[in-house]
Amino acid sequence: MKRLNYTVVVMGPAYGTQAAYCAYQFCQSLLNSEHTLNSIFFYADGVYNANGFTNPSNDEFDLVNAWQTLAKTHQVKLALCIAAAQRRGVIQESTSDNIAAQFELVGLGELSESIAKSDRVIQF
DSSP, X not given: OOOOEEEEEEOSOSSSSXXXXXXXXXXXXXXXXXXXXXXXXXXXXXXXXXXXXXXXXXXXXXXXXXXXXXXXXXXXXXXXXXXXXXXXXXXXXXXXXXXOTTEEEEOHHHHHHHHHTOSEEEEO
């Protein structure tokens, strides 16, 4: 079986749809297989996955924290589209930083580079 390199693009918000949670489960499966996960790119409403002010109730799965743990455990980059984040109020400024740890603001060029190095691109 050929080992494949993947880029995952998350366009669904952390809550309200299943897209981001399905992306998280897919990434976990990839990391537990022989395949490689180049990066996870959060775009459009997917940038809400990086909002450090998200506060789910005790009986809900904390997806923001789960992404952070996944990144730390597997040394996977959580790339956050800077333009999409700014439009949605997910910002990194000294007075109002609400971007959760492990997420990194990047431009679309970073997505292009990751796609060029990948065998497969999966969008959620």
